[in-house]
Amino acid sequence: MAGAQAPSAPGKPLPPGPAQAKVKAACTSCHNTSRITEQHLTRQQWSAQLEKMEGLGAVIADSDRDALLSYLTRNFGPQKGAAKLAKKSGSDAD
Numbered sequence: 001m002a003g004a005q006a007p008s009a010p011g012k013p014l015p016p017g018p019a020q021a022k023v024k025a026a027c028t029s030c031h032n033t034s035r036i037t038e039q040h041l042t043r044q045q046w047s048a049q050l051e052k053m054e055g056l057g058a059v060i061a062d063s064d065r066d067a068l069l070s071y072l073t074r075n076f077g078p079q080k081g082a083a084k085l086a087k088k089s090g091s092d093a094d
Contacts, residue, residue, distance in 0.1 A: 012037040019071035022064050030058070036072070040080050043073040 011034030014020050027036055030053075041049065046069055054060055060068065 011035070015075045017071050017075065019064070019067040023068055023071055026058055026060050026064075026068065027053070030056075036076060040076055040078050041072070042078055043069055046072040046076075 011032035014024060014033055014036065023036070024033075027033075039049075047065075050058075050060055050065065050068065
């Protein structure tokens, strides 16, 4: 698969949540968790990523889609990326 990251290293752990196991099952057979944890996307962008991955063979049940999107957006949404950047630039100012 083009762009697939071999899941050789586990990457950062996924935060706890009701959809953690489903995200892990759907995504980490092709990617390590860093592929998820390093992105900070809107709900719409995560939805597009899920559709893209389904086109490449990921299996995501329609009944799980909303829970997956909520989990991904809550834990890896744009606000999380902005908070990370602010924290990083604050520590670089030393």
